[in-house]
Every structure is written in structure tokens, then in C-alpha cells.
Amino acid sequence: MKSLKQLFKKNPNKIHESRVDVGLNILNIVLLSAMVIVVLFPLLNYFSLAFNDGNFNIDVVLFPVHPSFEAFDYVLAGEISKHFWRSFGNSVIITAAVTIMSNLVEAMAAYPLSKRDCPFRGTIMMYFIITMLFSAGIIPIYLVMHTFGLLNNIWSIILVSVSNVTHLLYFKTFFEGIPTDIEEAARLDGASDIALFFRIVVPMSLPIIGSCCFFSIVGTWNSYGTAMLFISGSAAGQDAQPLSYYIYLLLQRSALNKDNPWLVMNQRNVEAAAMVMSIIPILLLYPYVVRYIRSGLAIGSVKG
Numbered sequence: 001m002k003s004l005k006q007l008f009k010k011n012p013n014k015i016h017e018s019r020v021d022v023g024l025n026i027l028n029i030v031l032l033s034a035m036v037i038v039v040l041f042p043l044l045n046y047f048s049l050a051f052n053d054g055n056f057n058i059d060v061v062l063f064p065v066h067p068s069f070e071a072f073d074y075v076l077a078g079e080i081s082k083h084f085w086r087s088f089g090n091s092v093i094i095t096a097a098v099t100i101m102s103n104l105v106e107a108m109a110a111y112p113l114s115k116r117d118c119p120f121r122g123t124i125m126m127y128f129i130i131t132m133l134f135s136a137g138i139i140p141i142y143l144v145m146h147t148f149g150l151l152n153n154i155w156s157i158i159l160v161s162v163s164n165v166t167h168l169l170y171f172k173t174f175f176e177g178i179p180t181d182i183e184e185a186a187r188l189d190g191a192s193d194i195a196l197f198f199r200i201v202v203p204m205s206l207p208i209i210g211s212c213c214f215f216s217i218v219g220t221w222n223s224y225g226t227a228m229l230f231i232s233g234s235a236a237g238q239d240a241q242p243l244s245y246y247i248y249l250l251l252q253r254s255a256l257n258k259d260n261p262w263l264v265m266n267q268r269n270v271e272a273a274a275m276v277m278s279i280i281p282i283l284l285l286y287p288y289v290v291r292y293i294r295s296g297l298a299i300g301s302v303k304g
Contacts, residue, residue, distance in 0.1 A: 050273040054266030070262075071269035075277060080250075083238065084274065087246035091221055094154050094242055098161045099216040103209065106164055110171035111197055132165035138229060145230050152237040156230035161220055167212045174208040175201065214289045218282060224248045247274050 044062045053066040075084055112118045113125060141160060150156040178201065186200050202209070227245035231237040241249075251271055263270070 046272045046275055049269050050276045052269060054262075054269045057268055068269075071266055071273035072277075074263075074266070074270055075273045080270075083241075083246060084243075084277075086239065087241045087243045088277075090154055090240060091243040094157050094161075095217055095220045097158045098220045099213050101158070102162045102164050102216055103167060103212050105162060106168040106212070107171045107202075107205070107209070108197070110168045111175050111201060113168075114172045114175035128165045128168060131163075142229060150230065152231050152240050154240050154242070157226050157242065160226055160230075161223070164216070167216070170208055170212055171205070174205055178204060210289050214285070217285065221278075221282060243278050247271075247278060250274060 041062070045060065048060045048062060048064045049057060050071055051067055051069070052060050052064040053068040053070070056066040059065045075081065113121055115121075118124075145151055145156045145160075150159070182200060182204075183196060186196050191199065222244055224242065224244040224247075227242050228248075231240050231242075231245065
């Protein structure tokens with residue numbers, strides 16, 4: 001074990017920082033700490049409300065004042081449980097479909113574009129970039145969904161969310177860094193283009209695949225804007241509402257049921273409980289993909 005003298009002994013190889021650098025580091029720490037507090041405060045407040053009795057909401061700041069699980073019981077097994085679990089299931093289906101279809105399509109499109117000998121490579125990339133920067137607008141997309149009878153259907157959300165040019169650029173950049181010697185060796189062994197992609201390229205691309213999949217999951221799970229366009233908040237669209245859109249509608253109501261005094265008193269607690277339940281799947285998923293995200297975020301930082 002190191003002695004106190006060794007711990008506090010100055011390292012002669014350490015780069016000495018100027019006073020300006022030290023001041024900037026302190027300023028960065030203060031600003032980042034303030035940003036963390038600003039982000040965490042509303043989250044902790046809502047977590048506290050979810051586990052609190054509605055009669056004591058006025059005293060809640062960061063921790064429950066009178067702990068209670070009645071709000072969770074109402075959301076998961078009460079009057080709105082049927083709608084909650086149906087929208088939860090819709091979100092699972094939509095998120096899984098978008099994540100698989102989107103990243104598969106973008107990866108397969110990015111792989112040939114990562115090769116310099118790809119015909120019309122620049123023209124195709126320009127087409128993708130233009131579609132990323134400019135949109136035809138909401139009305140044409142709505143008319144297309146109306147024509148195919150996809151309004152109030154989860155497929156309208158899935159099909160609109162499949163295309164993601166940003167992920168295509170991530171995949172293309174990563175594929176360009178794969179050594180060509182590996183691909184040439186696979187071709188000499190008789191591997192076809194499809195076998196080369198799925199047996200060689202995909203296993204080597206797990207960092208970028210994991211990162212893009214996680215970004216797709218978070219973005220799709222939390223998105224309610226697309227659902228607002230194609231799925232109504234009335235009874236006609238209840239069967240197709242994703243969880244994020246259902247919670248959005250829940251927050252818009254001034255009172256869930258004015259004839260129920262408990263519900264009026266615990267409205268904020270019920271809303272908070274529903275929001276906490278919607279966050280849990282992402283929190284459970286994050287630890288399993290964080291190592292891929294760390295690797296994927298370094299795309300393009302090292303060449304050679």
C-alpha cells in the first residue's frame with residue numbers, strides 16, 4: 001500500500017497546466033454539474049410523485065413524502081390497465097420492427113456505397129443526402145397512408161420510420177474502415193457477396209450495429225409525433241396507439257374521471273407512474289448495449 005508521501009509526491013512527467021486551463025476546467029465542472037442537476041431534478045420529482053400518495057403531492061420535491069403504490073396499481077391493474085398494456089405492446093412491436101428493418105436496410109445500402117468502385121456512388125449518396133435535408137412535407141405522406149388504408153394502423157408508423165440516412169452514413173463510415181484484405185481472402189475461399197456481408201462484415205460491425213440499434217430503439221420508443229399524424233386519439237385509433245402517444249393523451253386530460261375523488265386527487269401520480277413504466281425498458285436495455293455504444297461513438301476518429 002502506498003504511503004501518504006508517495007501519494008502526494010509530484011509527478012515530474014506530468015504536464016503542468018496554466019492558470020487559464022485550471023480555471024476553464026473548474027468552469028466546465030461547474031457548468032456540467034449544473035446541467036446534471038437541471039436534467040435530474042424533474043426526473044427525480046416525477047419518480048417521487050409516482051411513489052407518493054396524492055394527498056401529499058404539495059410537499060414532494062425529490063423524495064416521496066408518503067410512499068404509496070396505489071398509482072402503479074391503478075396503471076398496471078386498474079381502470080386504464082387495458083389501454084396501457086395494449087399501447088405498451090404496440091410500442092414493443094413498432095420498436096422491434098423499425099429497429100430490425102431500418103438497420104438492415106441501411107446497412108445493406110451502406111455496404112456497396114462504402115466501395116470506391118461502386119457505380120454512380122456519388123450520385124446515389126447525393127440522393128440520400130438530399131432526402132435527409134429536404135422533405136416533401138406532411139401532406140403527401142398523409143395522402144399516401146390514406147390511399148393505402150394505413151391510417152389508425154401501426155404500419156403507418158413503422159413504414160415512415162424505417163428510413164434513416166444518418167445511420168446509413170454511420171454504417172458507410174464504419175465499413176470503409178474494414179480492411180480489404182479480409183474481404184479478398186473471403187472471396188478467394190469462394191464466399192458470395194451475401195455470404196461475405198452476413199458472415200464477415202456483420203460480425204465485425206457489432207459496435208456500430210449495437211449503437212445504431214440502440215439509437216433506433218430510444219428514438220422510436222419515445223416518439224409520438226408520427227403517431228399524432230396517422231393515429232387519432234379517439235376510439236377509432238385506440239388499438240394502434242403506441243405507449244408514448246397514449247401517455248401524451250393522458251397528460252392532456254385535465255381530469256381522468258371527475259366522478260372519482262381518488263382519481264382526481266392522484267391524477268399527477270397516475271401520470272408519473274405511467275411515465276416511469278415507459279422509462280424502465282430503456283433503462284434495462286442500456287447496460288447491455290453500453291459497450292457497443294462506446295465503441296460505435298469512436299467511428300472515424302482513428303484511421304489506418
